[in-house]
Amino acid sequence: MTAVAYETASPLPVAMFANDDATACRVDLGLRRFLASDAVTTDLYDDLETVLGEDAARLSPEDSEVIAHRLRDVAPTLKDVVERLLKPYPPQMNIVMALSSEMPAPHDTYGHLVRFASSILTTLDLMGEIAELREDNAAS
Structure with missing residues (x-):
């Protein structure tokens, strides 16, 4: 899984890509929590x-x-x-x-x-x- 993180220090958004397990786990958990928020x-x-x-x-x-x-x-x-x-x-x-x-x-x-x-x-x-x-x- 690849995640996109935008650098906020620059005047224009610059996408930085992360392709590691820790980022993938955070994104996955965030998506699961978002789905669960409909019921929970x-x-x-x-x-x-x-x-x-x-x-x-x-x-x-x-x-x-x-x-x-x-x-x-x-x-x-x-x-x-x-x-x-x-x-x-x-x-x-x-x-x-x-x-x-x-x-x-x-x-x-x-x-x-x-x-x-x-x-x-x-x-x-x-x-x-x-x-x-x-x-x-x-x-x-």
């Missing part, structure tokens, strides 16, 4: 923190359903990202997709939400560094 947002982490964080309290069925709906919305995008970024495809993503299609009874909503959020968090853990938020994404 600050809002997703906020919802996971609300459900699974240290200060998480049992949510009402209504609040649980609101967050579950948002997680259902992000699941297909996350699946698309995982299919492109993780080889081999993690079986955990199948669990996320199965839970995203469940519509539990009101008294089971919170338990379902905890299982769903835990599965998404496990998938993000499998993605590792790629799932970390980009600085500009975290600022929005």
